[in-house]
Amino acid sequence: METTASAASTDATDRRVGLDRLGTIASSACALHCALCALAPAVLTVSGLGVMVSHEAEWVFTFFAALLALAAAIKAYCPCGSWKTPAVLLVGIIVLFIARFNEALGSDIPEVFITMAAGSILVAGHLANLRACRESQK
Secondary structure, X not given: OHHHHHHHHHHHHHHHHHHHHHHHHHHHHHHHHHHHHHHOHHXXXXXXXXXXXXXXXXXXXHHHHHHHHHHHHHHHHHHHOOOHHHHHHHHHHHHHHXXXXXXXXXXXXXXXXXXXXXHHHHHHHHHHHHHHHHHHHO
């Protein structure tokens, strides 16, 4: 019986780790996308990747990163009951949406800086969750 419970626990941890690895990659890609769109939109357009500069692509990145972070936050809270890692991920999601609505909010801060900060917060949250998963396995 213990073997089954142990295997289920290991399987759940593996899923959390995979989710956080994917989240780290997606958040990093989102931040890189924002930097490229701000610094080299002409290069993206000339290289045939002009669609990456569109608002639709930005919304796709935003929702994908937010969904992964939300799923990771829920999975992170369940096993250890700690609110710290989920809080970091939720702050990253909030900052990410603030960046998307930056223009409508009338902020003078360039969107790229807010978005890159949000991506960095999300990466930090996913890495903290990976670290917590490793420590819980010891």
